Amino acid sequence: MRTLFLNPPSYDDFDGGAGSRYQATREVWSFWYPTWLCYPAAMIPDSKVVDAPPEGLTQEQVVAMAADRDLVLLHTSTPSFRLDCRTAQMMKDVNPSCVIGFAGGHVTAEPEASLRASEAIDFVTRKEMDRPVVEIVEGRDWADVPGISYRKNGAIHHNPDRLPLTNADLDSLPFVTPIYHRDLDYLKYNSPYCQYPYVSLYTGRGCPARCTFCLWPQVTTGHNYRVRSAENVLEEVREMPKLFPQMKEIFFDDDTFTADPPRARKIAELLAPLGLCWSTNSRANVDRDTLKILKDGGLRLFVIGYESGSDAILKNIKKGVSTERARRFTRDCHDIGILIHGTFIVGLPGETLQTIEESIRFAREMNPETLQVSLASPYPGTEFFRYVQDGGFLVDSVYNDESGYQRCTVSYPNLSSEEIFDAVERFYRQYYFRPSYIFKSVKKMVKSRDERKRLLREAGEFFTTMKKRREGSGAAA
Numbered sequence: 001m002r003t004l005f006l007n008p009p010s011y012d013d014f015d016g017g018a019g020s021r022y023q024a025t026r027e028v029w030s031f032w033y034p035t036w037l038c039y040p041a042a043m044i045p046d047s048k049v050v051d052a053p054p055e056g057l058t059q060e061q062v063v064a065m066a067a068d069r070d071l072v073l074l075h076t077s078t079p080s081f082r083l084d085c086r087t088a089q090m091m092k093d094v095n096p097s098c099v100i101g102f103a104g105g106h107v108t109a110e111p112e113a114s115l116r117a118s119e120a121i122d123f124v125t126r127k128e129m130d131r132p133v134v135e136i137v138e139g140r141d142w143a144d145v146p147g148i149s150y151r152k153n154g155a156i157h158h159n160p161d162r163l164p165l166t167n168a169d170l171d172s173l174p175f176v177t178p179i180y181h182r183d184l185d186y187l188k189y190n191s192p193y194c195q196y197p198y199v200s201l202y203t204g205r206g207c208p209a210r211c212t213f214c215l216w217p218q219v220t221t222g223h224n225y226r227v228r229s230a231e232n233v234l235e236e237v238r239e240m241p242k243l244f245p246q247m248k249e250i251f252f253d254d255d256t257f258t259a260d261p262p263r264a265r266k267i268a269e270l271l272a273p274l275g276l277c278w279s280t281n282s283r284a285n286v287d288r289d290t291l292k293i294l295k296d297g298g299l300r301l302f303v304i305g306y307e308s309g310s311d312a313i314l315k316n317i318k319k320g321v322s323t324e325r326a327r328r329f330t331r332d333c334h335d336i337g338i339l340i341h342g343t344f345i346v347g348l349p350g351e352t353l354q355t356i357e358e359s360i361r362f363a364r365e366m367n368p369e370t371l372q373v374s375l376a377s378p379y380p381g382t383e384f385f386r387y388v389q390d391g392g393f394l395v396d397s398v399y400n401d402e403s404g405y406q407r408c409t410v411s412y413p414n415l416s417s418e419e420i421f422d423a424v425e426r427f428y429r430q431y432y433f434r435p436s437y438i439f440k441s442v443k444k445m446v447k448s449r450d451e452r453k454r455l456l457r458e459a460g461e462f463f464t465t466m467k468k469r470r471e472g473s474g475a476a477a
Contacts, residue, residue: 001070001071001099001136001137001139002046002047002068002069002070002071003041003044003046003047003048003069003070003071003072003073003133003137004047004048004050004065004066004069004071004072004073005034005037005038005040005041005047005048005049005050005072005073005075006037006049006050006052006062006066006072006073006074006075007019007034007037007050007051007052007053007074007075008052008059008062008074008075008076008080008083008084008087009052009053009057009058009059009061009062009083009087010052010053010080010083010084011025011080011083012025014053014079014080018032018033018034018035018036018037018051018075018104019032019033019034019035019036019200019253020032021215021216022372022374023077023078023079023080023377023379023399024079024374024405024406025405025406028192028457029190029192029457030190030191030192031051031053031054031188031189031190032189032191032200032253033051033176033180033184033189033199033200033201034049034051034075034184035176035200035201035202035253036075036103036104036129037049037051037073037075037103038176038179038180038183039129039130039173039174039176040073040129040130040133040134041179041183042173042174042175042176042178042179043130043134043173043174044133044134044137048065048183049179049182049183049184050062050065050183051183051184054185054188054189055185055188059086059087059090060090062087062091063087063090063091063094064094066091066094066095066098067094067095068095069095069098070097070098070099071098071099071100071101071136071137072088072091072098072099072100072101073100073101073102073103073125073129073133074087074088074100074101074102074103075102075103075104076102076103076104076106076107077104077105077106078105078106078377078379078380078399079399079406081106081114081117082117084102085117085118085120085121088100088102088118088120088121089118089120091120092120099122099123099136100120100121100122101121101122101123101124101125101133101136101148102114102121102123102124102125103124103125103129103133104220105215105216105219105220105379105381106379106380107124107125107126107149108124108125108126108127108219108220108381109219109379109380109381110380110381111124111126111149111158112149112156112158114149115149115150115151115156116156119151121151122150122151123136123142123148123149123150123151124148124149124150125147125148126147126148126149126161126162127147127161127162127164127219127220127221127222128147128162128164128165128205128220128221130165130173131147131162131165132145132146132147132148132162136148142157142159143157143159145159146159146160146161146162146163147159147160147161147162164205164206164221164222164224164226165205165226166226167226167227167228167229170204170205170226170227170228170232171228171229171232175235175236175239176201177199177201177236177239177240177243177244178243180199180243180244181243181244186199186244186246186247187246191251192370193279193301193303193341193369193370194249194251194279194301195248195249195277195300196248196454197244197246197247197248198247198248198249198250198251199240199244199247199249199250199251200250200251200252200253201236201250201251201252201253202228202252202253202254203227203228203233203252203254203257203267204225204226204227204228204254204257204259204260205221205222205225205226205227205254205255206221206222206223206224206225206226206255207221207223207225207254207255207256207259208223208224208225208256208259209223209255209256209259209283209318209319209320210223210318210320211305211307211317211318211319211320212316212317212318212349212382212383212384212387213317213345213348213376213377213378213382213383213384214255214382215379215381215382216255217255218381218382218383219379219380219381219382221255225254225255225256225259225260227260227263230263230266230267230270231270233267233270234267234270234271237250237271237274237276238274240276241276248277249277249278249279249300250276250277250278250279251278251279251280252278252279252280252281253280253281254280254281255281256281256282256283257280257281257282258280258282258283258286258290258294259283261286261287261290264290264294265290265293265294265297267297268293268294268296268297268298268299269293269297270297271297271298272296272297272298274298275298276298277298277300278298278299278300279299279300279301279302279303280299280302280303281302281303281305282302282303282304283304283305283320283321284304284305284306284321284325284326284329284330285320285321285325285326285329286329286332288332288336291332291333291336291338292336294338295336295337295338299338300338300339301338301339301340301341301369302333302338302339302340302341303340303341303343304326304329304330304340304341304342304343304368305343306326306342306343306344306359306362306363306366307319307343307344307345307348308344308345308348308351308355308358308359308362309323309355309358309359309360309361309362309363310323310350310355310358310359311323312350312355313348313349313350313351313355316348316349316350317348317349317384318383323362326366327365327366330366330367330368334367339368339369340366340368340369341368341369341370341371341372342363342366342368342370342371342372343371343372343373343374344359344363344371344372344373344374344427345373345374345375345376346359346373346374346375346376346420346423346424346427347375347376347408347410347415347420347423348376348384349384349387351376351412351415351420352414352415353415353419356423356426356427359427360426360427360430360431363427363431364430364431364434371428371431371432373424373427373428374406374424375406375407375408375409375420375421375424376410376420377399377406377409378394378409378410379399388409388410393410393411393412394409394410395409395410395411395417396408396409396417397409407421408420408421
């Protein structure tokens with residue numbers, strides 16, 4: 001089957017599909033690689049990966065690409081699902097014999113509702129898509145493919161779940177970076193906290209943490225951190241400078257790269273002779289000795305989910321890391337020279353106007369290099385979704401407005417959705433408009449022309465985004 005793997009067109013600057021955890025229009029230019037789609041694409045002859053958002057492709061353009069394909073697999077998300085269904089229907093109208101499948105956290109959490117939402121969807125893959133899609137392309141009877149739900153003769157069927165891939169399975173998968181090289185333009189991908197151009201990949205799947213809001217481990221990859229061997233990672237990384245000659249940084253996009261400290265240290269030690277710069281996701285609980293080894297192996301920056309400055313909220317969401325532990329970790333990172341991109345969420349269980357101010361003060365105290373503030377989004381399949389649904393706190397089922405900006409879908413008795421929505425911009429302004437931060441930014445711009453161009457561009461994008469966000473009134477009515 002001639003197969004197209006598609007991250008479909010969406011809102012301008014929306015990056016919520018095949019590779020992103022933050023399913024919304026970004027404050028600044030940012031696109032993540034469609035890594036999930038590239039794994040099965042590497043195992044299927046004559047496949048093609050199309051990542052519409054960074055390419056700026058329209059629905060009409062991707063529909064034309066699907067006109068001669070036997071199978072199209074779309075990676076969808078909760079905010080983009082309705083739009084993705086329209087794209088699928090357009091494909092069916094042009095190519096009625098084309099088999100269309102959907103993948104991603106949304107269809108994993110709600111396979112029955114997803115299939116009923118559009119007759120253009122023939123099947124959905126639940127959890128990891130690698131093996132199910134390959135088996136469908138190979139012609140296996142759908143009734144014998146674990147991990148899919150599908151429509152047949154007007155009825156919807158749900159096959160048993162598929163066992164997760166093991167460590168050995170992950171080592172046996174083909175590398176995704178040659179597929180990036182074949183089908184994607186790496187110069188069209190950017191992360192505001194990575195050096196441009198960057199390339200991301202996974203060294204493992206799953207996360208042992210139990211954060212109640214986090215979509216991927218709860219719905220897609222599980223809480224068992226399954227990993228590629230350090231040698232396997234080294235083999236792929238060693239070839240990347242040849243494939244991406246202008247690459248300045250590698251991002252290991254595991255949910256928590258440091259969840260297995262001995263392995264993280266081994267990877268860093270193997271990478272050290274290559275002299276490559278890399279960054280990754282971590283929790284704020286890594287010991288100082290490990291931090292030193294990672295830094296010596298080329299680590300530049302951690303993405304750290306602080307989430308809140310309130311220990312009560314951290315307990316409510318089962319974060320497993322206290323503010324005091326985060327303080328110690330952050331001091332160690334600053335001492336050793338590891339930069340931090342800190343992420344916070346407003347609107348989590350227990351949030352009040354007071355705890356929002358606590359988080360703003362905590363963020364200023366931690367003083368990460370860059371900051372991301374998100375609205376709490378209770379995605380289906382998560383414990384947070386069940387909490388707000390059972391408590392009557394879910395006041396809107398539309399997660400993004402028609403421009404892709406996040407809407408505040410939760411409201412509590414002592415904190416309205418409007419107050420939560422407004423807190424995001426206040427949080428950003430009180431962090432970035434500090435004299436000390438402005439002075440540091442000016443020093444960077446004086447020292448580096450590239451940094452000056454980047455910071456000025458991002459500042460303009462930020463102000464434009466905040467203006468559009470206000471105009472869109474993203475709080476639930």
